[in-house]
Amino acid sequence: MSQYRVHTPEPRSRLSQALAQVMNETRQRQLEAEKEGLPALEHLIRVAEGLSGQSHHLRRLLLGLYNGYRWPFEMQRLRGLDPDLQEGALAVIQMATYSGHEIHTFIEGGDALLKRFWEIEEGNDE
Numbered sequence: 001m002s003q004y005r006v007h008t009p010e011p012r013s014r015l016s017q018a019l020a021q022v023m024n025e026t027r028q029r030q031l032e033a034e035k036e037g038l039p040a041l042e043h044l045i046r047v048a049e050g051l052s053g054q055s056h057h058l059r060r061l062l063l064g065l066y067n068g069y070r071w072p073f074e075m076q077r078l079r080g081l082d083p084d085l086q087e088g089a090l091a092v093i094q095m096a097t098y099s100g101h102e103i104h105t106f107i108e109g110g111d112a113l114l115k116r117f118w119e120i121e122e123g124n125d126e
Contacts (some may be wrong), residue, residue, distance in 0.1 A: 037095025040088035
């Protein structure tokens with residue numbers, strides 16, 4: 001008789017279980033970020049289409065998420081926003097971070113909108 005015993009392997013190794021758990025947690029984080037971020041994004045877009053200083057800061061935020069190399073976002077701009085807009089901005093940043101999607105893909109006609117914001121901001125002297 002052999003000293004080796006044959007057994008049926010576990011359906012999933014511990015590593016596979018840990019990976020599945022991380023993937024599940026990541027997906028949950030994405031869903032939560034989108035749940036908070038999508039309504040915030042709609043609100044920020046409406047304000048960004050205006051003519052106020054807050055509109056300017058929000059266009060810069062959205063452009064920073066769209067193309068951060070060309071439009072780096074200076075964090076002090078958050079101070080120029082009302083508290084509800086600050087919260088919305090942070091929700092959108094979190095959504096952009098965890099979703100795995102580019103910000104313009106969440107917006108119907110997103111490329112055109114952000115290109116319009118781009119043109120507006122290129123005209124600013126800042």
